[in-house]
Amino acid sequence: QLNEAIDWKRDDEIGELIKEYNKMVGKLDESAVALAKSEREGAWREMARQVAHEIKNPLTPMKLSLQYLQKSIASKSDNVEALTAHVAKTLVEQIEHLNHIAGEFSQFANIGNPKNELVDLNEVIKQVIQLHSIDDRIHIHWNPGLKPIRINADRTHLNRLFTNLILNAMQAMPAERNVRI
Numbered sequence: 001q002l003n004e005a006i007d008w009k010r011d012d013e014i015g016e017l018i019k020e021y022n023k024m025v026g027k028l029d030e031s032a033v034a035l036a037k038s039e040r041e042g043a044w045r046e047m048a049r050q051v052a053h054e055i056k057n058p059l060t061p062m063k064l065s066l067q068y069l070q071k072s073i074a075s076k077s078d079n080v081e082a083l084t085a086h087v088a089k090t091l092v093e094q095i096e097h098l099n100h101i102a103g104e105f106s107q108f109a110n111i112g113n114p115k116n117e118l119v120d121l122n123e124v125i126k127q128v129i130q131l132h133s134i135d136d137r138i139h140i141h142w143n144p145g146l147k148p149i150r151i152n153a154d155r156t157h158l159n160r161l162f163t164n165l166i167l168n169a170m171q172a173m174p175a176e177r178n179v180r181i
Contacts, residue, residue: 003028054101057163058094061131065090068134090131100156114154121149121158128162138170140181 003025008018065087072083122144129140166181173179 051101051105054160055098057160057167058097058101060167061128061134061163062091062094064134065131093127094131097156097159114157116152116154118150119153119155119158121151121153123148124155124158125162128159128166131163132166137177138166138179138181140166 005022005025006018008015069080069083069087072080077083125142126144129142132138133140169181170179
């Protein structure tokens with residue numbers, strides 16, 4: 001409830017108590033305003049942290065793909081053309097994810113609203129694993145089922161989910177150790 005100042009006209013002991021009470025009401029109002037401001041700033045900081053985290057997710061596979069392509073070109077691998085096509089496809093897909101993230105952020109109210117479609121979960125996981133398998137430090141073992149697993153979900157959210165899981169596993173390991181998932 002809102003604390004209100006008391007209006008007292010007499011200059012007596014009760015008047016002194018009421019003056020002190022009114023001062024405390026003023027300080028309480030100032031504290032409430034400061035707390036609300038602090039909470040808003042904290043919420044913005046948290047949102048900025050989450051958006052930065054979401055942007056980093058697609059950047060990692062993009063960087064890994066380009067590094068692998070550079071390594072293949074430098075070693076004059078036979079499959080450079082096929083690898084270039086694969087890397088280009090990966091980059092386009094990850095850029096689409098970044099574009100989707102940017103779109104969601106620009107429409108703040110829509111950040112949590114998924115764009116569900118029929119998605120083969122095996123295909124999503126396969127693509128995420130392929131992106132991260134380029135890094136020699138990461139060894140991912142996955143046994144997909146023989147049949148597609150079709151679910152109604154947001155492809156970008158699923159991609160972020162599995163990318164986050166792999167990145168979290170990588171971050172949990174010391175840099176000098178291989179990551180086994």
